[in-house]
Amino acid sequence: MHFQQLINGLAVGSIYALVAVGYSMVYGVLKLINFANNAFMVAAAFLLILFYSTWHLPYGLAIILALVLCAAGAVFMERASLNPIRKKNAPGISALICTVGYSTVITNLLLYAFGSQTIMVPFVLHLPTFELWGAVIDPFTLIILGTAFVLMVFLTWLTYGTKTGEAMRAISQNTQAAKLMGVDVNKIITLTFFIGTACAALSGIMIGIYYSAVDTTMSFTIGIKTFAAAILGGIGVLHGSLVGGLVIGLLETFVAGYISAGYKDAIAFIILILVLVIRPSGLFGKPVQSKV
Amino acid sequence: MLKKIINGWAKHQVAVTLVFLAFLILYPVLFHSYYLRNVAIQCLIYSLLSLALNLIMGYTGIVVLGMAAFYGIGAYALALLTTKLGISFLPAVALAVVITFCFGVLLALPTLRIQGNYLAIVTLGFCEIIRIVELNWVSLTNGPFGIKQIPAPDIFGIKSIFGLKLSKPEGKYYVVLILLVITVVILHNVLNSRSGRAWKSIKGDPIAARAMGINVFRYKVFAFAICAAIAGLAGAYYAAYTGYVDSTTFNYNQSILILSMTIMGGLGSIPGSIIGAIFFVILPEVLRWLGTFCGEWIVEWRQIIYGLILVIMIMFKSDGILGGFDLRQIHLYNKLVKEKEAEEKQNG
Numbered sequence: 001m002h003f004q005q006l007i008n009g010l011a012v013g014s015i016y017a018l019v020a021v022g023y024s025m026v027y028g029v030l031k032l033i034n035f036a037n038n039a040f041m042v043a044a045a046f047l048l049i050l051f052y053s054t055w056h057l058p059y060g061l062a063i064i065l066a067l068v069l070c071a072a073g074a075v076f077m078e079r080a081s082l083n084p085i086r087k088k089n090a091p092g093i094s095a096l097i098c099t100v101g102y103s104t105v106i107t108n109l110l111l112y113a114f115g116s117q118t119i120m121v122p123f124v125l126h127l128p129t130f131e132l133w134g135a136v137i138d139p140f141t142l143i144i145l146g147t148a149f150v151l152m153v154f155l156t157w158l159t160y161g162t163k164t165g166e167a168m169r170a171i172s173q174n175t176q177a178a179k180l181m182g183v184d185v186n187k188i189i190t191l192t193f194f195i196g197t198a199c200a201a202l203s204g205i206m207i208g209i210y211y212s213a214v215d216t217t218m219s220f221t222i223g224i225k226t227f228a229a230a231i232l233g234g235i236g237v238l239h240g241s242l243v244g245g246l247v248i249g250l251l252e253t254f255v256a257g258y259i260s261a262g263y264k265d266a267i268a269f270i271i272l273i274l275v276l277v278i279r280p281s282g283l284f285g286k287p288v289q290s291k292v
Numbered sequence: 293m294l295k296k297i298i299n300g301w302a303k304h305q306v307a308v309t310l311v312f313l314a315f316l317i318l319y320p321v322l323f324h325s326y327y328l329r330n331v332a333i334q335c336l337i338y339s340l341l342s343l344a345l346n347l348i349m350g351y352t353g354i355v356v357l358g359m360a361a362f363y364g365i366g367a368y369a370l371a372l373l374t375t376k377l378g379i380s381f382l383p384a385v386a387l388a389v390v391i392t393f394c395f396g397v398l399l400a401l402p403t404l405r406i407q408g409n410y411l412a413i414v415t416l417g418f419c420e421i422i423r424i425v426e427l428n429w430v431s432l433t434n435g436p437f438g439i440k441q442i443p444a445p446d447i448f449g450i451k452s453i454f455g456l457k458l459s460k461p462e463g464k465y466y467v468v469l470i471l472l473v474i475t476v477v478i479l480h481n482v483l484n485s486r487s488g489r490a491w492k493s494i495k496g497d498p499i500a501a502r503a504m505g506i507n508v509f510r511y512k513v514f515a516f517a518i519c520a521a522i523a524g525l526a527g528a529y530y531a532a533y534t535g536y537v538d539s540t541t542f543n544y545n546q547s548i549l550i551l552s553m554t555i556m557g558g559l560g561s562i563p564g565s566i567i568g569a570i571f572f573v574i575l576p577e578v579l580r581w582l583g584t585f586c587g588e589w590i591v592e593w594r595q596i597i598y599g600l601i602l603v604i605m606i607m608f609k610s611d612g613i614l615g616g617f618d619l620r621q622i623h624l625y626n627k628l629v630k631e632k633e634a635e636e637k638q639n640g
Contacts, residue, residue, distance in 0.1 A: 033409050081607050090610050093355045096409055097555065098606045100357075104548060104599030112592050220544055224420070227413065262428035269417035276410050277402045 004135040005257045006250070011138065013249020014145035015207050019226035020233070020241035021148060022199025025155045028236030029168045029192045035099040036077055037200045038223025039106035040070040042216060044201030045121055045208030046110050052122050059124045067201045074197035075190055077102050083186065103219065111216050118215040121208035144206050148245070151199060152238045158195070159238075168192060172236075221265065225252075228272035234285025243283065294613075302622040316469055320462040329461040331577055333533060336468045337526050338569035340475060342553040343562065344522035350559035350615070351483060352515040353495035354404075355412040358419025359550045362520040364426060364542030366392045366527025371439040371537045372432070381445045385471075385528045392524025396517035404512050419547055426539035438538025445532045464533050471529060475522055476562060482518075483562075491515055492560075545595075552602050558614030567614065572598070 023037055044066045051062035081098050127139040159165035167188045170178035179185050207222065208214040229248045233240025248268050256264035281287045301308055319332055341363060348354050369388035373379045379387070403414050426433050433439065444451075444459035445467045457463050482488055490511045493501040502508050531537045549572060557568025576594050583591045605612060 033413060081603055084607060085610075088610075090606075091353075091408075093408055093412065094606050094610045096412060097355070097551070098603055100548060100551070101599045101602030101606065104602065105596050108593075108595035108599065112589075112596065224413075224416065228417070231410075231413075260428070263424060266421045266424040269421050272417045273403065273414050273421075276406050276414055280406060280410065 003133055005253055007132075007135045007137055007141075009250035009253035010145070010246060011141040011210075011249070012253055013246035014141060014148050015203070015210060015222070015245070016226045016229045016249050017242045017245025018144055018148040018151065018203040018206060019200060019222065020229040020245045021152045021155060021238055022196050022203065023226060024230045024233070024235055024238055024241040025159065025199070026192055026196035027230065028159065028238075029172045030189065031172065032082070032099070033096050033227070034196075035096070035223070036074065036102040036106065037099075037197065038219045038226075039103035039110075040074055040197050041200040041204035041207070041223065042214060042219040043073070043106055043110060044070045044204040045214040046114055046119070048205050048208065049114075049119055049121060049214070059122075063205060066205065067198045070201035070204075071194045071198040073106070074193045078190055078193045083189075107216050107219050114216075116216065118213045121205070121212055121214050123209045123212070138210075140210055144210060147202070147206060148242055151202075152242050155195075155199070156238050164188065164191065225268040228268040228275075231272055232275050232282055234282030237282065237284045240282055240284030298614075298617050298619075298622060299626060302617075302619045302626065305619050305623060313473070320465055326461060329465055331573060333461065333465050333468055335570045335573045336465075336472050337530055337533070338550070338553060338573055339472055339566045340468075340526035340529075341523055341550045342557060342565040342569040343475065343479060344519045344526070345550050345554045346557075346559065346561070346565045347479065347483075347491075347522070348515050348519040349554060350561065350565075350611075351488065351491045351495060352512060353408075354512065354516065355408065356415045356516075356519065357412045357551065358415035358417070358422075358547050359523055360542040360544070360546040361415070361419035361422040362392050362396065362523035363527040363530070363546065363550075364422055364537075364539065365395050365520075366524030367531040367537045367542070368426060368433060368439070368527075369524065370528035370531040371442045374443055374532070375439060375441065380448055381443070381532055382447060385525065385532075388528035389521045389525050392527070393517050393521040395524075396520025397513060399520075400513040400516035404509060404516065416544070416547070419542075419544065423539050423542055426542070433539070436538065438536055439531075440536050442531050442535045442537070444535065445529075468529050468533070471525060475525065479522075480562060487511065487514065495560075548602075549598065552598050555610075555612050556601060556605055558612035558617070560611070561614040561617065563619075564612055564614035568612070 019041060023034070026032065026034055026037070047066035047069055048062050051057045051065055052059055055062075057065070077099070081102070082095055085094050085098060129136050129138050131137070157165075159168055167178065167183045170181065170183055171185055171188055175185055204214075207218070225248060226245065229244040230241045231244070232247060233242065233244030235241075248271060251271065252264050252267050255267050275282060279287075320329060323329065323332075341359060344362070345356060345359050348356055366388045369391045370384050373384040373387055374381070399415075399418055403411060406414060427435060429435070445464060446458055447453070451458055452463070456466065458467060483491075490501070490506045493504065493506060494508055494511060498508050527542075530541075553568035553572045554565055555568070556571060557566070558564025575597070576591070579590050579594055579597075583589075609615065
């Protein structure tokens with residue numbers, strides 16, 4: 001019983017971890033809380049349904065198309081709106097509100113196109129569940145956890161081990177100086193958006209397969225919880241986000257199992273507020289001193 | 293074009309305000325339809341909410357993404373006070389305002405130390421927590437069924453004045469109009485007082501404000517609590533107006549709607565907030581009307597249009613239509629320019 005709860009918690013947590021890792025990377029470079037990220041996440045699952053179930057494209061092609069389309073959408077958002085806002089030197093909150101606007105538009109376009117009911121997400125493989133010490137385990141959970149881990153390693157390598165990553169970190173520290181050093185700032189930022197959103201889209205598809213269903217409200221519920229996960233682990237710190245996601249998933253499942261199912265959705269928000277009040281840099285982040 | 297209108301408005305500020313007020317007072321006399329009166333009531337409720345958000349966002353520079361939380365607390369407070377304790381409308385409204393004020397202080401004390409963007413997310417999380425509590429604390433809030441049969445507004449048991457029934461839309465309309473006028477007068481005075489100037493300086497540069505001897509933290513908490521209290525007032529009225537509250541009204545979309553109104557109308561502008569509220573309340577009604585000509589699809593585009601307006605406003609005029617226009621300053625400036633010109637003419 002307890003072990004089963006632990007397994008369930010890890011399953012939910014690995015989903016949060018998966019989304020949080022990609023989210024964290026974009027934040028690390030741009031210092032932007034990107035609400036549209038969650039909308040693209042859900043959009044990918046819907047696009048997969050459209051491409052695979054309605055247009056009968058091959059499964060792999062459908063997934064790749066969904067990822068690329070979502071990433072292209074994010075690049076459009078960056079080019080059309082966020083870039084001009086950044087050029088105007090508007091306060092950081094303008095960009096946040098702009099992404100809120102985009103997420104509203106995308107979510108409601110999906111609502112308009114697909115309706116508000118929950119839709120089945122197709123999956124081609126049939127993995128049998130297995131038992132371990134009396135707990136039933138869905139092997140897809142392991143795939144999600146594995147993907148989150150691989151993504152974390154890949155993105156850490158990308159930001160700390162490559163020339164591109166060096167440019168990203170330079171931009172996050174000082175955009176002007178990076179420009180002077182010959183970094184093509186617009187190109188790098190666009191690339192960051194592309195990769196970050198493709199990660200979000202991939203997680204959206206995996207979440208859709210795991211719950212075997214998708215609806216537009218997931219954009220908000222899962223999106224904000226993964227934000228809490230990223231904050232808990234220290235936003236911008238990728239391994240922190242992985243741990244943060246797992247912790248939030250576990251806590252949520254234990255609250256649902258032992259205290260009250262109704263309040264389980266509040267846990268992530270309570271953690272979010274507590275972390276920001278007590279230790280804003282999160283579990284793994286370094287405290288930042290603001291300069292005058 | 294906009295500049296000309298603003299200049300004209302600045303010159304005849306008092307007249308414009310009086311004409312608008314006269315229109316608001318005569319509205320139920322001019323329009324008899326039940327529907328139009330209810331739309332007007334919605335406009336005034338959202339004006340209160342938009343003003344509340346403008347106070348904190350437009351004047352103090354703190355972004356709140358969870359206005360619906362305070363709106364909901366005010367509504368539930370009034371609903372519980374009137375139905376469970378049998379308190380009459382006016383004292384219940386006063387108590388609801390005090391309760392939301394306290395919630396504002398309670399949230400502000402620990403969280404206002406957080407940096408801007410994070411704080412916006414915290415208020416969003418707070419809004420979700422409040423909604424979940426409203427939904428799950430069944431013994432207090434009746435959970436998903438909501439609270440029914442909340443008595444309509446009255447004044448210490450008096451249910452009609454001058455033949456005006458307070459339980460009818462026209463009576464309810466005047467109640468919310470009076471609440472709004474009182475709020476605007478108080479806000480206008482506070483904003484032109486020491487506190488108002490302190491808030492504006494905090495928005496301009498918190499560190500410089502602190503160097504000038506302003507207790508930034510205390511003023512921020514004060515602004516936050518007043519913002520919560522005004523939203524609570526709107527919520528309390530809303531509960532008595534509809535006679536029914538449940539948690540689905542006070543969700544994330546509601547907060548975003550209020551945010552859109554404030555940004556669209558103009559940050560740091562009282563008339564801006566009212567214009568924004570009227571625009572966003574009337575928009576879906578206009579779309580519904582258009583829907584009878586060009587098909588139902590346009591009604592479903594409502595939320596998409598909200599989002600687009602948010603994006604376009606932020607991109608092209610991030611402080612809203614009337615943002616950055618201080619009518620009094622513009623009037624003074626124009627007057628000075630004119631005097632100077634006259635002086636120069638006299639001198640040769």
